[in-house]
Amino acid sequence: MKIAIGCDHAAVELKNKIIKHLEEKGYGVDDKGTYTSESCDYPVYAKAVCDSVNDKSADLGILVCGTGIGMSIAANKIRGIRAACCNEIFTAEITRRHNNTNVLCMGARVIGEEVAYKVVDAFLEAEFEGGKHQRRVDMFMEFEK
Numbered sequence: 001m002k003i004a005i006g007c008d009h010a011a012v013e014l015k016n017k018i019i020k021h022l023e024e025k026g027y028g029v030d031d032k033g034t035y036t037s038e039s040c041d042y043p044v045y046a047k048a049v050c051d052s053v054n055d056k057s058a059d060l061g062i063l064v065c066g067t068g069i070g071m072s073i074a075a076n077k078i079r080g081i082r083a084a085c086c087n088e089i090f091t092a093e094i095t096r097r098h099n100n101t102n103v104l105c106m107g108a109r110v111i112g113e114e115v116a117y118k119v120v121d122a123f124l125e126a127e128f129e130g131g132k133h134q135r136r137v138d139m140f141m142e143f144e145k
């Protein structure tokens with residue numbers, strides 16, 4: 001599975017640790033930046049990751065900023081994207097199972113690396129359940145039209 005990942009200046013360190021975690025688990029990783037702690041604008045990186053998910057060069061996306069909220073708002077403005085800001089394990093698993101989310105957002109100023117690894121694992125290992133959840137996803141995806 002290939003994961004596109006991006007962050008802003010607030011989350012470079014956590015992003016790099018998540019990349020290492022993902023590679024150790026055997027995932028392919030496409031790092032879209034940012035690469036330094038110089039102040040930058042998170043929507044740029046949200047767009048880069050979401051474009052990769054939409055053009056299928058990545059299966060899923062991960063975005064990290066200070067809170068995870070700016071990244072999730074920006075990502076959800078992009079057609080085809082269902083992003084969830086999850087800073088704990090339970091919602092990371094359930095959002096994949098029920099919302100068929102394709103982008104996970106986290107806040108580097110909210111969670112530590114060990115929780116972040118567990119959130120990432122929960123998100124990537126869960127599977128969409130379909131059925132009534134597909135109907136609901138179809139309903140809100142209609143809002144894009």
Ligand code: RB5
Pocket residue numbers: 008010042065066067068069070071
């Ligand atoms: C950057 O200071 C901060 O605003 C950003 O990382 C994020 O938390 C936005 O939602």
